[in-house]
Amino acid sequence: MTIVLKLGGSVVTEKDVPETVDEDRLASLAAAVAGVDESLVIVHGGGSFGHHHAAKYDVSVSEGTADPVAAREIHDAMIRLNQAVVGSLAAQNVPALPVQPLSMCARDGNGALTLEHSAIERQLSEGFVPVLHGDVIAHEGEGVSVLSGDELVVRLANQLAAERVGVCSSVPGVLDETGTVIDRIDDGDGLEHVLGESDATDVSGGMAGKVAALLELDVPASIFAPTAIEAFLGGETPGTTVGGGQAGP
Numbered sequence: 102m103t104i105v106l107k108l109g110g111s112v113v114t115e116k117d118v119p120e121t122v123d124e125d126r127l128a129s130l131a132a133a134v135a136g137v138d139e140s141l142v143i144v145h146g147g148g149s150f151g152h153h154h155a156a157k158y159d160v161s162v163s164e165g166t167a168d169p170v171a172a173r174e175i176h177d178a179m180i181r182l183n184q185a186v187v188g189s190l191a192a193q194n195v196p197a198l199p200v201q202p203l204s205m206c207a208r209d210g211n212g213a214l215t216l217e218h219s220a221i222e223r224q225l226s227e228g229f230v231p232v233l234h235g236d237v238i239a240h241e242g243e244g245v246s247v248l249s250g251d252e253l254v255v256r257l258a259n260q261l262a263a264e265r266v267g268v269c270s271s272v273p274g275v276l277d278e279t280g281t282v283i284d285r286i287d288d289g290d291g292l293e294h295v296l297g298e299s300d301a302t303d304v305s306g307g308m309a310g311k312v313a314a315l316l317e318l319d320v321p322a323s324i325f326a327p328t329a330i331e332a333f334l335g336g337e338t339p340g341t342t343v344g345g346g347q348a349g350p
Contacts, residue, residue, distance in 0.1 A: 165243025
């Protein structure tokens with residue numbers, strides 16, 4: 102079984118304080134991951150690292166820049182966060198390896214994403230845990246633009262035929278207007294009023310962007326809080342189930 106797990110940027114960092122890792126929470130998540138026997142791919146968001154630099158240069162999923170200084174600044178911030186995540190996993194004896202999407206992904210002029218995943222498959226077959234992240238990638242006609250961690254999760258999960266997908270978020274699931282967790286979302290109709298932007302700087306679309314991306318999955322995804330990560334890794338479907346055309350994995 103292959104699991105694709107997203108660790109949200111607001112989970113692994115203090116998202117409103119530039120370039121600040123939430124060390125305790127990250128260590129707790131790494132400890133939970135250490136107990137997984139299945140093949141695992143981890144993707145983490147930008148949090149207070151990539152998002153702040155991307156916002157500085159007005160770079161987003163749809164708006165790019167041809168400025169190499171801007172591209173390096175955003176990418177280098179994500180490398181620093183990736184090193185922290187991989188280091189925390191390694192401290193728990195997880196065989197984690199860093200993987201940079203800038204070197205394996207690109208967009209064409211229509212925004213369609215190309216991802217070369219053969220290296221990921223080989224890493225998995227050799228017993229490693231690839232750790233990818235949101236990044237800037239070459240975008241035809243735009244220079245570079247943002248590749249969100251959520252879009253990366255969807256593409257990896259579909260190309261690797263993952264059986265389970267989990268998104269560890271700062272909230273216990275997708276919340277309705279009363280603050281209640283929505284059990285299941287099969288499409289985006291009628292949800293515009295509850296799927297708003299993140300409170301802190303987020304150039305990848307907030308919860309609305311997350312749900313829209315996950316609806317493209319071939320299997321259901323679970324959106325859950327850090328406290329539910331062990332339940333998810335243990336086979337449960339905590340939080341909100343998004344897409345996939347069935348009630349569970």
